[in-house]
Amino acid sequence: MERGTQEDAAVRFDPLRPRLTRVAYRMLGSVADAEDVVQEAFIRWMGTDRADVREPEAFLRRTVTRLCLDQLKSARVQRETYVGPWLPEPVVEEEEEPEDVALPLMLALERLSPLERAAFLLHDVFGLGFEEVAATIGRDATACRQLATRARTHVRDARPRYRLEKQRGLEIADAFFAASRSGDMSALGAMLAADVSLHSDGGGKRPAAVRPALGFGQVMQVHKALAVLFGKYGSTLLRTCIINGLPGFVTREADGEVQTTALDIEDGKVAAIYVMRNPDKLRHLH
Template identity: 75%
Template sequence: MAGDGLADAAGSFDPLRPALVRVAYRMLGSVADAEDIVQEAFIRWMGADRERVREPEAFLRRTVTRLCLDQLKSARHRRETYIGPWLPEPVFEEEEEGEDVTLPLMLALERLSPLERAAFLLHDVFGLDFGEVAGTIRRTPAASRQLAARARRRVRDARPRYKVDRRRGLELAEAFFAASRSGDMKALGSMLAADISLHADGGGKRPAAAEPVAGFHAVMKLHENLANLFRESGSKLVRAGFVNGLPGFITREADGEIQVTALEVEGGKIAAIYVVRNPEKLGHLY
């Protein structure tokens, strides 16, 4: 009987798991934490009176969102004590999938309160009406609408303004890798916007800039110094693709560890470079 109950719970839950992981990941910015949250939701699903649940997807999305809201309370403290710039765990795809929650938007979501973040994601990204949003976050529809509107204003500049052509994005990522590793500063400079910024997340586990590097000359100087290290120790391209909706690549560095680079492109130029080096954020890519 217990086996039948488990099979029944898994049979109704497993088709929904990928969508639930997407909700949790966008709430938390962590693949591992998202998977843990969804597994906890499955445990609760096993113990629920499933025959009385009319809409399993809505029930489970509500459960996952509420678990994420609880998790964000402790996550906020961890962010405050994090060493250096914090970036979300990268999700890497060989092909761009029309991702509308890009890495810059995920960083903007970090500035929101947990309830603002939930209301915005559930309504603006996942398309739920405010009645369901309200039931999920335990607020009135009017309050949920206000939370989403406030969040929308705060993240407006981080929303994707236009889609980068897939082929052009991959070409730019590969050209950036080649120029930055070979030390071809002329080629590298031709790709960068004047107000470019670089954000590197080492989490205190691997060397990385302690603060974002801003401006064309500062970023060029950093890459000139890095190119000397690359010539001595090497940096191998593992594969190019899309990182949270942005063109980028995975490399294996001289210390044997991998790192992930994502490029924000505006007007044909690289406007921001995001590098995740913290090995604790990269284990799911091996």
């Protein structure tokens, strides 16, 4: 009987795992940490008296969110000692999802308190009512409204003004790869916005700039130097795809490691370039 009960619990949990992982990933910005949190929620679910749980999904979402809130407290300390710019782990998506949180918004979420982040994600992204948000994070509904309002104010500029048609975005990503790797600076420059920025996360494990390159001149200077290296050592395109809600591509670089590049495109121009080089954050792509 006990085995049947445990099997039933797993059957009820498994269809919810992808949704719970999305919640955890958007809270933590780490694929591995999100999977660990969801697995911990599963262990707790197996040990729960499930006869008392009327809404398993709400119960598990609550469990996952609270585990994430605990983890975010320690994550803030770790981020303070991180080498160079911190970027969330890249998630390569086969299809964009309606609830998707693009990379610039995820970076804006980093500036929020854990409770603001939870209230904003649960209400504005995952569509929960404030009563359910309140039950999830242990605050009353009025406080949750205030948390979400404050969060909205902080992240307003990071939300896309319009949705770029997916195929057009991938075409721009293809053209960006070709221009940057061939050293065609004229073609590359024509794609960049005047206030373009370049952010690369090596985490101290692989060479990467410790500060973002800001503005057209700095970004072009970086790419001129990179073009020399690409010409000498090569860079192989593995696939063009959607990365954290943005068009981009996955490459294998001269050191044999995988790398992702995501492009934030506004008004047809590349406004920001996000390069992930930290091997610890790329393991799930191998």
